[in-house]
Structures are given as structure tokens and as C-alpha cells.
Amino acid sequence: MNDKYNNDKYENGLDRNAANYAALTPLSFLRRSATVFPDKVAVIDDDMTLDYRTFLARCRRLAAALAQSGVGPGDTVAVLAPNGHELLEAHYGVALAGAVLNALNSRLDGASLGFILDHGEARVLIYDTEYEAVIKDALAGLTTPPRTVAIERDGGPASLDGARYEAWLDTAGDPDQWRTPADEWDAITLNYTSGTTGNPKGVVYHHRGAYLAAMSNAMAFEMNADTVYLWTLPMFHCNGWGYTWAITAVGGTHVCLRKVDPDLIYRRMEERGVTHLCGAPVVLNMLLADMDQRGRALSRPARFALGGAAPPSSVIRKARELGFDITHLYGLTETFGPATLCVPQPDWAALPTEQLAARMARQGVINFAVNDARVYDHERRRVAPADGETLGEIQLRGNTLMKGYLKNPETTAEAFRDGWYNTGDLAVMHPDHYIEIKDRAKDVIISGGENISSLEVEEVLYRHPRVSEAAVVAMADDKWGEVPCAFIDPRPGLELDVDDLIGFCRQHLAGFKIPKKVVLGALPKTVTGKIRKNVLRDRLAG
Known part of the structure; x- marks a missing residue:
């Protein structure tokens, strides 16, 4: 019996159809949670608390408002806002309109923001008036500026001509519509990263990767419907490492935080029963120092996913004393955020703090949606042996890799040369197959x-x-x-x-x-x- 016959029997008459195939998209998470948990608190913000039914309704109204503004499939909608419900709504409403979300880095200057708005061809810019001065600078140099929609909260009334967010949503009524992508490979978000050149590069995410990144991260961080997640990580950074979608996927609660303040973080954790949070080392260090100085400790344990530099033994020790369980992650904008994580092994619990810190310093093993990671020795043209000594470049393959760089085919091809994503990070592979970064190929x-x-x-x-x-x-x-x-x-x-x-x-x-x-x-x-x-x-x- 030949191979063709064997293959044909599983193909003939067994085609994709509406009953057995649907494009993967994180939009499905919101619809499911609004059905399963309609009255459950989905979002807690300073100005409003939303249950899942209302959260879904507001996202639909945002999609309808965008459509009424002429936004359609493939258009870019930029948002510059703190970690509030508006930016969270944009992670669903923009995609529901068939458009692509460009969440802007609030730390950038006007020239950088202007470049991004122009390069990404933003049709609509939703901005918080807290950033109106830098927005004016950004728009001043644009030949075709986007339509503006102002979020008037702590920053006060807007002075730019344009719509006002809440009133703008009201114009959309209460639409009963639902749009999903025809192809899961369609773009869902656009995120800019500095890379190694002066101009930022536009990293394009797809619906499939966003769905799988959310599921992968929720599994890795052991999240469920009881999860209460505090937004200490910027939602503009890799779309909040995918947790903008992951928390909704499990029916958890988003607790918004407009600014990173250690006292506010602690009080919000205690008041809201926060179980999970993420951030860079600077956030963890600030929080631990403030809690230690004030003689505080968490009344219930919380898990902190840490990106960036590995925590030293002193930080691990202090974190444990104050109630935090640290998970070390590694990733890039091009990988939807976390690509590897340092999974603790059972025998690590008995290690002295200094030895534990050495293990936690590793970037670890692949996340669930990453197919493979290797350390490649370009000089010898071989995969580096797992000896903990041979230096090479981290290369990745998997479902949570970007589509590529917007309007930059040469750089995209270079990033994906030889069928791998080349990170530019130099590392070793330990005998237990945990990766540890030693240097950066890129400066x-x-x-x-x-x-x-x-x-x-x-x-x-x-x-x-x-x-x-x-x-x-x-x-x-x-x-x-x-x-x-x-x-x-x-x-x-x-x-x-x-x-x-x-x-x-x-x-x-x-x-x-x-x-x-x-x-x-x-x-x-x-x-x-x-x-x-x-x-x-x-x-x-x-």
C-alpha cells in the first residue's frame, strides 16, 4: 500500500467547514467569558468597575464607533493611554472593527511618536489628555494627521479638536455585532521596538499568535477564574505580554493601575486580593524597598512574573519574606513577550538562596506555544552543545513569533534567516537544557x-x-x-x-x-x- 493512498484516505471528503474550523483569535475569549461569567467583575478601574457583560458591550461600541469613523479592515488605530479600561477595551474593540491596534509607548518623545504614527499610517488616535502636550508635538510634523479621540480623566479637558471618548462611544449605540478574522494570520496589533537603529521597527502580531500567547501565558502562570491581575506592566509593552487577552481568557479580573507607585501597588494588592502581577526588575525592586521600609508584608501570597535581568539572591530572599513567588521570563517584542521561562524543578526548593538565585538567573525553557529554542554557534556552524560553556545565539521557532517588520522586508528576512528567529542574544545551553544569556549581540x-x-x-x-x-x-x-x-x-x-x-x-x-x-x-x-x-x-x- 503506497503512501499516497494512506494520505488520501484522511483527505478525501474531509474538508474544513464552518462546523469544524474557526480562525484562532483572542476575541473569542471575551465572548466566552461574557457568556460564562456575565455578572463577574472583569475590570476594576479608578472611575468605573465593569462586569463581563458590560465590558463586552463597551468593546462592541468601540468597534462600532470606529466603523462609523471610516475605520475598516487593515487600518491602524493608535492609542496612547495609561493602564486603564480604555486601553484594555482597545485590545478588543479595535480588532472587532477589523483594524490593527498600535498601543503607543507613553515614555516616548513627540518626534518618536510622530514617526510611529506616520509609519503605521494611523487613521485614528485615541489619547489620554495626560499626554496632550507630547501628542501636539507628534502631530505637528504630520502631513496627514489621524483623527483624534480624547480620554478626559486625570489630565482634564482636551484642547485639541476631536471627539471625546465616552461621548464617542455613546454615538455607537448598543450594537449587536461580532466580527472575527477570516484568516487567523491577519494582523491584530502593531508594536514598535527600537532594535539597533535609530528608527523604531514595527512588529506585526497575528490573531493566531495572540490567541496562543494568551493561552500559553495563562498556563505558565497557573491562572484561572479566581485570578486577580494587577496591571503593573505597561499594556503597550508587547500588548502587556499577552495578559490583556490571557486574563479575559480564564475569566479573571483586571485591576488597572494608571501609574507605578509602590504604596499604591501594595494597597491595591491588599484591597483587591491580587494574585498575579508582572513587571521589570525596577518595579519589583521599588516595591520591595518600599514595603521593607514601611514594615509591610503581603497578607496573602502573590506571583510576580519578572522580565529582564535575573534577580540577585538578596532580591529573591526579600521577595520570599514579603510574600512574593518570582517567575523569571525571557522574551522580546518579536516573540509576543515571554518565549521562555525558568520553570522551577522540585529539588530547587531545598537549595540555599544563593544557589537558587543562580538557577533562577537562567532564561529557562520554552513556553508552551514556542516549538523550539536552540543556541547556535555561528562560528562553527553548529548547534552549541549543552555544556553550559559554548556561546551562541538564541534562536527560536514557534507559533508566537511575529509576522515580521512593517514595510521592512529586508530586516524581516534577516530576522528569520535559516528558518529560525535570530534574537541577537548570546547564551549557553546548560546540560539540563536551560538557556542562560551571557551577553547581547546587539548593543x-x-x-x-x-x-x-x-x-x-x-x-x-x-x-x-x-x-x-x-x-x-x-x-x-x-x-x-x-x-x-x-x-x-x-x-x-x-x-x-x-x-x-x-x-x-x-x-x-x-x-x-x-x-x-x-x-x-x-x-x-x-x-x-x-x-x-x-x-x-x-x-x-x-
């Missing part, structure tokens, strides 16, 4: 969970008339994990005032990208004239 500085392109900062430094050469590297920081440090060789015969240089940077860069330290002097170079950043890093470490 990206991760500060408070945000990526900073060293080349972007260097480009600004080179514009200063008294700068001859510049190099920017990561410097360890207790609060932010890493911050930029600039090494500057001034032009011969000219004095360079460091305060003047920092002021110059402040005019051209977002605040978190400004170098926190400037070192003047000649820069070390290779024989070919390339600046040796490894030497500069060693100087800081020493």
Missing part, C-alpha cells in the same frame, strides 16, 4: 524593561559640535537594571561641558534614553579602527 540597553538603542543615543551625541567620537554601553543600575553610559572623545582643542552635553541630549531624546554617566577621554579601538565596546564595559564592571 541594546534594557532599562526598566524598555529597549534603548545605543546607536540612536550615539547618533544624537555625534551631533554635538564638541564631540569627536562617542560610544554608548550599558551600565548596571540598582533601580533600572541598566542605564546608558556615554564614553566621549571631545574634539581636539575644545573643552566639553558634561552638563551642556546632557542638556543637548535632553532636547533630542526621551528621558530614559539620556546617558546617566559621561566619561571623557580617548576611546579604545581595534586595529581596524572599530571602537571596542567590550573594553568599555569591562571598565564599568571593574
Whole structure:
């Protein structure tokens, strides 16, 4: 019996149809939870609390309002807002309109936001008036600015012409409509990342990946209908690592948080019975320091998913004392957030804190929706052995990888060369098949969970008339994990005032990208004239 006959018997007359196939989309999570838990609290915010029935209704009204504004399939809708119910609603309402959500980074300056709005071709911009000044800067340089819709909350009334969010939703009535993508590969969101060049790159997510990322993360974080999730992680960052959809998927409760304040975080955790939260090391460190200073501890344990640098033993010890259970994650914007996690093994519980910290420093093993991860030794053209010593680049394959970079086919092809996503992160594979990052192939500085392109900062430094050469590297920081440090060789015969240089940077860069330290002097170079950043890093470490 030949192979063709065997294959045909499972194909002939057994086709996809409306009964046995539906495109995967996180929109289905909201509809299910609104059916199963209609009266359950879905969202808690400062200005309103929404049950799942009302949450669904508001998302439908948002979709209808967008449609009435001329937004259709494939259009981009940008949102600049804190972690409130409006941004959460946008994660469903925009997709229900068939459009693509571009959640904007609230830490960016006007020029960067203007580039993103133009590059992503935003048709509508929903913004909180708290950010109106930077929005005005962003819109000033646009030939075809998007229609604006203002969220008037803590920032007060809007001064820009345009719709007002709540009134705008009311114009849509109460539509009984539901749109799902025809193809699960359709774009659902657009997220910009700095990468290694000055201009941000637009990372395109698909419905399939968003669905699987949400399911994967909910499983990894052991979430269920009793989950109460506090939004300490920005929803604009990889769409909140997919938890904008994951919490809804399990019928949990979203607790919104408009600003990261340690006292407010603690009080909200205690008042709302928070079970899970995520964030960068800076958030955890701030929270632990504040709780320790005030003599506080959690009345019930909570799980904290930590991205970025691995926690030192002192942080692990303090976190345990105060009631936190830490899970270390690794991922990128291109991987929908978490791609690997450090799964604790049963025997780790008995380890001394220092040994446990060494294990938790690893980036771990693949998440559920990632098919494979490997460390590839490009120099020897082989997969690095699992010896904990051979350095190579982390490569990933799976369902939670981006479609690619918007309007950038060359960079997309390079990212996916050889059938793998090439992360640019250098790591080793341990004998237990846990990955541990050792360095970054790209000179990206991760500060408070945000990526900073060293080349972007260097480009600004080179514009200063008294700068001859510049190099920017990561410097360890207790609060932010890493911050930029600039090494500057001034032009011969000219004095360079460091305060003047920092002021110059402040005019051209977002605040978190400004170098926190400037070192003047000649820069070390290779024989070919390339600046040796490894030497500069060693100087800081020493």
C-alpha cells in the first residue's frame, strides 16, 4: 500500500467547514467569558468597575464607533493611554472593527511618536489628555494627521479638536455585532521596538499568535477564574505580554493601575486580593524597598512574573519574606513577550538562596506555544552543545513569533534567516537544557524593561559640535537594571561641558534614553579602527 493512498484516505471528503474550523483569535475569549461569567467583575478601574457583560458591550461600541469613523479592515488605530479600561477595551474593540491596534509607548518623545504614527499610517488616535502636550508635538510634523479621540480623566479637558471618548462611544449605540478574522494570520496589533537603529521597527502580531500567547501565558502562570491581575506592566509593552487577552481568557479580573507607585501597588494588592502581577526588575525592586521600609508584608501570597535581568539572591530572599513567588521570563517584542521561562524543578526548593538565585538567573525553557529554542554557534556552524560553556545565539521557532517588520522586508528576512528567529542574544545551553544569556549581540540597553538603542543615543551625541567620537554601553543600575553610559572623545582643542552635553541630549531624546554617566577621554579601538565596546564595559564592571 503506497503512501499516497494512506494520505488520501484522511483527505478525501474531509474538508474544513464552518462546523469544524474557526480562525484562532483572542476575541473569542471575551465572548466566552461574557457568556460564562456575565455578572463577574472583569475590570476594576479608578472611575468605573465593569462586569463581563458590560465590558463586552463597551468593546462592541468601540468597534462600532470606529466603523462609523471610516475605520475598516487593515487600518491602524493608535492609542496612547495609561493602564486603564480604555486601553484594555482597545485590545478588543479595535480588532472587532477589523483594524490593527498600535498601543503607543507613553515614555516616548513627540518626534518618536510622530514617526510611529506616520509609519503605521494611523487613521485614528485615541489619547489620554495626560499626554496632550507630547501628542501636539507628534502631530505637528504630520502631513496627514489621524483623527483624534480624547480620554478626559486625570489630565482634564482636551484642547485639541476631536471627539471625546465616552461621548464617542455613546454615538455607537448598543450594537449587536461580532466580527472575527477570516484568516487567523491577519494582523491584530502593531508594536514598535527600537532594535539597533535609530528608527523604531514595527512588529506585526497575528490573531493566531495572540490567541496562543494568551493561552500559553495563562498556563505558565497557573491562572484561572479566581485570578486577580494587577496591571503593573505597561499594556503597550508587547500588548502587556499577552495578559490583556490571557486574563479575559480564564475569566479573571483586571485591576488597572494608571501609574507605578509602590504604596499604591501594595494597597491595591491588599484591597483587591491580587494574585498575579508582572513587571521589570525596577518595579519589583521599588516595591520591595518600599514595603521593607514601611514594615509591610503581603497578607496573602502573590506571583510576580519578572522580565529582564535575573534577580540577585538578596532580591529573591526579600521577595520570599514579603510574600512574593518570582517567575523569571525571557522574551522580546518579536516573540509576543515571554518565549521562555525558568520553570522551577522540585529539588530547587531545598537549595540555599544563593544557589537558587543562580538557577533562577537562567532564561529557562520554552513556553508552551514556542516549538523550539536552540543556541547556535555561528562560528562553527553548529548547534552549541549543552555544556553550559559554548556561546551562541538564541534562536527560536514557534507559533508566537511575529509576522515580521512593517514595510521592512529586508530586516524581516534577516530576522528569520535559516528558518529560525535570530534574537541577537548570546547564551549557553546548560546540560539540563536551560538557556542562560551571557551577553547581547546587539548593543541594546534594557532599562526598566524598555529597549534603548545605543546607536540612536550615539547618533544624537555625534551631533554635538564638541564631540569627536562617542560610544554608548550599558551600565548596571540598582533601580533600572541598566542605564546608558556615554564614553566621549571631545574634539581636539575644545573643552566639553558634561552638563551642556546632557542638556543637548535632553532636547533630542526621551528621558530614559539620556546617558546617566559621561566619561571623557580617548576611546579604545581595534586595529581596524572599530571602537571596542567590550573594553568599555569591562571598565564599568571593574
